[in-house]
Amino acid sequence: MRQVARGVRRRMRRLAEPPVPPSARRLVPDPVFVLSSVRSGSTLLRVLLNSHPEIRAPHEMHLRTLSVSLTKPYTAKAMTELGLDQRELEYLLWDRVMHRELVRSGKRIIVDKTPGNAGAWERLHEGWPKARYLFLLRHPASMVSSLINGRPDRDLDATVREVRTYVDAVEAARDNLDGLTVRYEELTENPERVTREICAHLGVEWTAKMLDYRKGDHGPFVPFIGDWSDNIKSGKIQKARPLPEPEDVPPALRDITRAWGYGC
Known part of the structure; x- marks a missing residue:
């Protein structure tokens, strides 16, 4: 029922959406945004895609x-005389940054996996109505x-x-946007099965190269722009830790844990 209700809401929103204004024509019309929490495995997903x-x-x-x-x-x-406000100027800037990265790489699809994008999904949808989305989920208590574990002094x-x-x-975002849900x-x-599903969603052929990311140049693994743990630096896909026991899930996360299908 939940999925049906989501589908109805999405169809109604699409019918109500106004025509795309000329200013929204982008150099990169359909970027891919990974919407996820921090510590959800988004850097692993990034390097597999890259x-x-x-x-x-x-x-x-x-x-x-x-x-x-x-x-x-x-x-x-x-x-204003050019039909541009600060919001649209920022979209033009973001679009140019993504386009520059595509040109530098010689590739045709760009993916941005910044966790903060989850809280900015409405702006991303406004600026890129044709954007595509990957929703990356992980057990909330594991995050x-x-x-x-990374900072034991955390409260x-x-x-x-x-x-x-x-x-x-x-x-x-999942309630309001179409996209593919991926579980960390x-x-x-099963990285091959999941990456095949992602490739089908993005309209590209799957390649086994995705599963051996240590052979590629993915940039530095440093704080503030992705994971920098030994696991990601190993170049190998590490299996997720066992799921937390129900009694170990913080009360404030139990409803969303159930909603995401992890039980509680």
């Missing part, structure tokens, strides 16, 4: 934080554990709230 000869998946680009300043009143006036309650903010944003646990357990 290993495909037609897909460029760079480190986190943080486009939503790349802004444009209109520093003088006459600047805004001039842009909490991963964050704390548990604050970490739970942080993860909850991300997963709520991902769930809102399934990706690590």
